[in-house]
Amino acid sequence: xxxxxxxxxxxxxxxxxxxxxxxxxxxxxxxxxxxxxxxxxxxxxxxxxxxxxxxxxxxxxxxxxxxxxxxxxxxxxxxxxxxxxxxxxxxxxxxxxxxxxxxxxxxxxxxxxxx
Amino acid sequence: xxxxxxxxxxxxxxxxxxxxxxxxxxxxxxxxxxxxxxxxxxxxxxxxxxxxxxxxxxxxxxxxxxxxxxxxxxxxxxxxxxxxxxxxxxxxxxxxxxxxxxxxxxxxxxxxxxxxxxxxxxxxxxxxxxxxxxxxxxxxxxxxxxxxxxxxxxxxxxxxxxxxxxxxxxxxxxxxxxxxxxxxxxxxxxxxxxxxxxxxxxxxxxxxxxxxxxxxxxxxxxxxxxxxxxxxxxxxxxxxxxxxxxxxxxxxxxxxxxxxxxxxxxxxxxxxxxxxxxxxxxxxxxxxxxxxxxxxxxxxxxxxxxxxxxxxxxxxxxxxxxxxxxxxxxxxxxxxxxxxxxxxxxxxxxxxxxxxxxxxxxxxxxxxxxxxxxxxxxxxxxxxxxxxxxxxxxxxxxxxxxxxxxxxxxxxxxxxxxxxxxxxxxxxxxxxxxxxxxxxxxxxxxxxxxxxxxxxxxxxxxxxxxxxxxxxxxxxxxxxxxxxxxxxxxxxxxxxxxxxx
Numbered sequence: 001x002x003x004x005x006x007x008x009x010x011x012x013x014x015x016x017x018x019x020x021x022x023x024x025x026x027x028x029x030x031x032x033x034x035x036x037x038x039x040x041x042x043x044x045x046x047x048x049x050x051x052x053x054x055x056x057x058x059x060x061x062x063x064x065x066x067x068x069x070x071x072x073x074x075x076x077x078x079x080x081x082x083x084x085x086x087x088x089x090x091x092x093x094x095x096x097x098x099x100x101x102x103x104x105x106x107x108x109x110x111x112x113x114x115x
Numbered sequence: 116x117x118x119x120x121x122x123x124x125x126x127x128x129x130x131x132x133x134x135x136x137x138x139x140x141x142x143x144x145x146x147x148x149x150x151x152x153x154x155x156x157x158x159x160x161x162x163x164x165x166x167x168x169x170x171x172x173x174x175x176x177x178x179x180x181x182x183x184x185x186x187x188x189x190x191x192x193x194x195x196x197x198x199x200x201x202x203x204x205x206x207x208x209x210x211x212x213x214x215x216x217x218x219x220x221x222x223x224x225x226x227x228x229x230x231x232x233x234x235x236x237x238x239x240x241x242x243x244x245x246x247x248x249x250x251x252x253x254x255x256x257x258x259x260x261x262x263x264x265x266x267x268x269x270x271x272x273x274x275x276x277x278x279x280x281x282x283x284x285x286x287x288x289x290x291x292x293x294x295x296x297x298x299x300x301x302x303x304x305x306x307x308x309x310x311x312x313x314x315x316x317x318x319x320x321x322x323x324x325x326x327x328x329x330x331x332x333x334x335x336x337x338x339x340x341x342x343x344x345x346x347x348x349x350x351x352x353x354x355x356x357x358x359x360x361x362x363x364x365x366x367x368x369x370x371x372x373x374x375x376x377x378x379x380x381x382x383x384x385x386x387x388x389x390x391x392x393x394x395x396x397x398x399x400x401x402x403x404x405x406x407x408x409x410x411x412x413x414x415x416x417x418x419x420x421x422x423x424x425x426x427x428x429x430x431x432x433x434x435x436x437x438x439x440x441x442x443x444x445x446x447x448x449x450x451x452x453x454x455x456x457x458x459x460x461x462x463x464x465x466x467x468x469x470x471x472x473x474x475x476x477x478x479x480x481x482x483x484x485x486x487x488x489x490x491x492x493x494x495x496x497x498x499x500x501x502x503x504x505x506x507x508x509x510x511x512x513x514x515x516x517x518x519x520x521x522x523x524x525x526x527x528x529x530x531x532x533x534x535x536x537x538x539x540x541x542x543x544x545x546x547x548x549x550x551x552x553x554x555x556x557x558x559x560x561x562x563x564x565x566x567x568x569x570x571x572x573x574x575x576x577x578x579x580x581x582x583x584x585x586x587x588x589x590x591x592x593x594x595x596x597x598x599x600x601x602x603x604x605x606x607x608x609x610x611x612x613x614x615x616x
Contacts, residue, residue, distance in 0.1 A: 072294070097261070101264070107274075
């Protein structure tokens with residue numbers, strides 16, 4: 001499982017960077033989203049990819065049973081997803097403003113250069 | 116409780132300021148009071164830490180490697196105080212020079228959230244929490260940068276947003292990898308566990324990801340291209356605040372994590388950092404020489420001066436770290452002051468293009484004095500702050516035998532002086548050019564008032580005062596640097612006596 005996840009993360013990063021390098025702002029937004037998903041996947045994978053029990057302390061015990069999953073990366077990923085949502089919303093509004101200003105999604109046109 | 120206060124005060128003020136939406140006067144009062152409160156909290160924290168050592172607050176009462184700790188050592192306290200000074204100056208300048216519509220549409224809440232995020236980043240003792248604070252102040256800075264929505268602002272904002280989001284993603288990747296390697300995100304615990312890591316090369320690889328992430332935030336070579344357009348576009352008080360704080364937070368993160376976590380694991384590539392320092396200094400200053408607008412010159416100098424900070428980090432001796440800390444404080448004060456002066460020039464003359472400016476010394480001598488004092492300090496003329504900070508860095512370079520770096524740093528200082536002289540002779544000294552037909556309206560002097568001159572003058576006085584009391588100020592920086600060079604006190608303060616390495 002581990003190597004496959006590494007490949008998927010690497011592939012998503014490559015695709016994201018490729019989109020960021022385009023001049024079109026829409027593609028840049030999509031690229032940023034892909035990078036965010038790839039990174040969330042990496043965070044989950046960092047805790048191990050084997051199937052494990054839910055991290056709930058059973059009644060009467062005072063520690064997790066052996067083999068329970070690590071809840072920390074899942075909390076991190078939740079935080080990262082929420083932050084990503086807010087950031088993407090902002091970028092979309094910025095994109096809309098830029099489009100209203102120039103009628104195009106080309107960054108060069110916004111900077112006053114001829115395309 | 117004291118270490119959390121610098122976050123709570125601006126955050127509470129931001130909430131109040133949102134509640135006062137639609138009442139600009141109330142928002143303005145809350146903004147100024149909130150930033151003054153941040154400065155007061157920072158000074159109280161600095162006094163407490165200076166007398167009583169490192170302060171730790173464990174939120175929620177969880178013991179340290181499990182909960183999130185707020186840790187205020189001397190470096191954090193100095194920087195939080197600096198954030199208070201910058202915030203108050205920025206708020207003061209905003210009252211004078213940010214136009215009504217911007218002030219009514221979110222300038223104040225964004226400014227306060229930005230300061231809360233910056234203070235949180237300076238104080239947190241947890242790597243993921245550091246990421247969260249980075250996002251908090253980034254979101255606020257996006258709003259401040261784009262607010263107003265003029266064309267150059269949008270173009271600058273898009274570059275800034277894309278580069279900084281890329282950087283944040285890299286930061287998150289590194290945090291995930293470090294968690295996978297060490298099983299913790301608490302900086303003190305990471306410091307202990309990575310020392311025992313079997314493969315320093317692996318730790319070093321993650322360090323490189325962090326260097327890339329924070330290098331983008333700090334605008335070092337070769338990833339500084341986002342900075343000049345985004346610092347040249349927004350209103351002058353916003354540019355002043357950005358130049359004073361934002362790149363500095365990126366550098367703070369490097370300083371903290373490299374000395375606390377990576378250096379004990381033997382995973383700091385000093386040669387690479389020194390090479391980046393030299394390239395940053397040279398490319399930044401050469402970029403500035405080619406510019407013809409005051410703000411763009413200043414923005415390129417911001418890049419160049421980051422190289423001096425990297426030089427301190429790369430040398431890594433206690434004296435070099437002290438020099439870097441002193442330089443950080445010096446550069447924040449001086450550069451944001453120069454941005455305020457450039458804003459005043461723009462308001463008086465309607466432009467900051469050097470070929471259209473002139474004669475300001477004759478008409479605005481006060482502004483000229485403020486500019487001269489600050490520009491001399493940036494160029495490192497004694498007895499101003501820049502001289503002492505550069506002297507400490509150069510001495511550290513000589514002690515370490517890094518003669519090449521000393522030569523580069525000294526040469527860049529000369530070029531900095533050249534750029535400042537260019538602004539002086541073009542904008543202040545030469546006779547005012549005859550206004551073209553279309554410019555008469557824009558160039559009509561009048562609505563200038565004392566506005567930006569007062570906060571700029573106050574910052575200039577601070578620069579002179581700090582320069583004259585360089586002895587105690589440098590002693591404080593040296594104490595802060597000693598805590599970085601030997602992080603065992605930090606680790607013990609967070610993890611308790613059992614955490615001794």
